[in-house]
Structures are given as C-alpha cells and as structure tokens.
Amino acid sequence: MERRPRATDTNAADAWLDAVRWDGATGLVPAIAQDATTGRVLTLAWMNREALRLTVDSGRVHYWSRSRGQLWSKGETSGHVQQVRELRLDCDADAVLVAVDQVGGIACHTGRESCFFLRYDDGRWVAVDPVLKDPAAIYGHE
C-alpha cells in the first residue's frame, strides 16, 4: 500500500486522455480554437493524444498536422501562439474546444484573424475578412 506501482499512477493520471474517443483509424479528434475575448472561432485543427497532453502541460495549444504528419506547436514559426484559457470536451468525447488568447490577434496563415474568412454568398465563397499582416512578413519569406 505504501508503494503503489508507477503504472497505476500513470494510468490514473491519464484517465482524462483515455476518456477522449480518438478516431479509430487516425487517432485524432477535431479541435476548435475560439478567441476567449471576442468569441470568434479561429481555427479547426486536429489533435492526437500527445498534442492534447502537451496542450495541457504547456498551456499552449498543440496540434497534429495531418499534412506534415507531425506534432505542431501552434505559433512555433509565426509567433501566433494560442494560450490556453479553458479546455472543453463535447458530449460524445470526440471533439475538443479550446478557449484561447490568440497572440498577435492572427490565427490564420493568410494573415487574417480567423481561418474562417470565406463566407457563402449566393453560390460562391467570398473572402470577407481583412488581411491584418502580410504572410511574407509573418513567415519571413520574400
């Protein structure tokens, strides 16, 4: 009783991760980032178990990049870090919502506040939000 096996401790500590219904094929869940101040939905990206753990441990949102096939600390290149204010799980335990402080006020790689800048208008998707910063300036390209 005095010395509990380390495995038991680890399992107990990971129960919140086990509770998430990771997709059977990909091991991922969709993760929504919402600006804690403005309420604007900023991004929809993906987390695996490690990304969610790192998000909690570091207080900065981490994702799994499906295109690059690797963990991704949001803002690692752009500086546009998402700081965790609150983390939620949905009723089916297969989607995550993170309320964040969006550093720089820019979440999208196009230099816009939100990735959801295309609005449906009469059979077309129209870019309706302003570019706040030139992506070339954000990412240091030509």
Add this chain to the structure above:
Amino acid sequence: MERRPRATDTNAADAWLDAVRWDGATGLVPAIAQDATTGRVLTLAWMNREALRLTVDSGRVHYWSRSRGQLWSKGETSGHVQQVRELRLDCDADAVLVAVDQVGGIACHTGRESCFFLRYDDGRWVAVDPVLKDPAAIYGHE
C-alpha cells in the same frame, strides 16, 4: 450557344460544393455550429456534400450522422433546429462554420445549451453547464 448543356449549368451551380475539400476516405468535413447571438460554440458534427447542399437550400443545418450512417436534419426529433444565419469555410476548405439561431436554446441531446459542457479541471473532465431541459421531455421517452 443558345442552349447550353444542362451538365454545364449543374457544374457551375455546384462549384461552391466542389471547392470544399471533402475527406478522401469519408467524404466528410467537420462542421461547427456557433450561436449567432451569444457566440457560444454549440456543436461539432459532420457534413457530406448533400448535407451541406441541404443546409444551404433549406436554411436549416443538416449533418451526416457517422454513427447512424445517414443524413440528419438537426432538430428533426428534438425540435431544436439550427437556423442558418451565416455559413463560412476555412482557409484550407476542409472545415465549415455555421452561425445559427438555435431554436429552444438547446443544442445538446443531454438538454444543455452546448455539447461542450465538459471542462478540463486538474486531470478530470467536469460537467459544468446546467441541464436546461430533461432529455426525456425533449425526446418524449419515459
């Protein structure tokens, strides 16, 4: 020139649906519903091409139920319809955001406003939002 082939008309009209990057394996994209008035993120569900088309055509949000394998008009059983105020697509064209009027103020099958009622707190997920209406009353069960 006078009579354009019908196929051409159809293609042109569907360009906005073709622009969406449906998942190669499932044909789905994640769709976020956000309360247009309160800004609360209500649900994360899934749409296929037909669900998105029906959403636009009817002005009511439709999803694809992965568990039931069928189209699903949100609120068809509960009455908690989501009326479309605005529809957006993200920068990668693989996620949808719908601003909605949530009929009844309840989006979740548990009788809560939002499906995201579980908040992370020190290694646990804690239900922090009130049940506004008994699910048995919503769905007419005993």
